[in-house]
Amino acid sequence: MILRVILLLSLASLVLHSHSAETPKPGSPDRKAILDALRVPVQKEIGFPVIFRVSxxxxxxxxAFLKGQPRTKDDKPIDYSKTPLDEEARTADELLVAVLKKTDGRWRVVEHAIFTTDVWWHGIHERLGAPAEIFDYSDS
Structure with missing residues (x-):
C-alpha cells in the first residue's frame, strides 16, 4: 500500500513538473530558435546586427516570454542616437519585451517592444491565450 502511494505521488510529481514553465538553457536549440526569431524584427528596427542579454x-x-536588452555584436550597449529609435531612447526605459509562439515548428514573434514606459504586457496572456506562468510582470 505504501509503495502504491509513493508511486502515485511520484507520477503526480512528474505530471506537474512536465507542465511547468521552463527556461531554455543558454546554447540550447530552443533558446537559439527563440532568439533568432526575435532578432529579425529587432535588427530591422535598430538597423544593425544585435545579440541579446536575456534577464x-x-x-x-x-x-515564450522574454525580457532583456539588445546589445551590439561585441556585447556593448547600443548608442541609440545613431538609430531610428533615438527619440524612444530619450523618453523610455530600454527593456526588450517579447511574446513568441511556436507554430508549424517555428518560433514567431507575436508582440514585442524595445522601449517601454509601463508594463504593457500585463494581462496579455488572457488576450492571447498564453500560459500566465511564463510572464514576468515586474518592470525591469
Whole structure:
C-alpha cells in the first residue's frame, strides 16, 4: 500500500513538473530558435546586427516570454542616437519585451517592444491565450 502511494505521488510529481514553465538553457536549440526569431524584427528596427542579454525567458505550451536588452555584436550597449529609435531612447526605459509562439515548428514573434514606459504586457496572456506562468510582470 505504501509503495502504491509513493508511486502515485511520484507520477503526480512528474505530471506537474512536465507542465511547468521552463527556461531554455543558454546554447540550447530552443533558446537559439527563440532568439533568432526575435532578432529579425529587432535588427530591422535598430538597423544593425544585435545579440541579446536575456534577464527572463520562460517557455510553456509553445509560448515564450522574454525580457532583456539588445546589445551590439561585441556585447556593448547600443548608442541609440545613431538609430531610428533615438527619440524612444530619450523618453523610455530600454527593456526588450517579447511574446513568441511556436507554430508549424517555428518560433514567431507575436508582440514585442524595445522601449517601454509601463508594463504593457500585463494581462496579455488572457488576450492571447498564453500560459500566465511564463510572464514576468515586474518592470525591469
Amino acid at each position: 527572463h525567458l520562460k517557455v510553456k505550451d509553445n509560448w
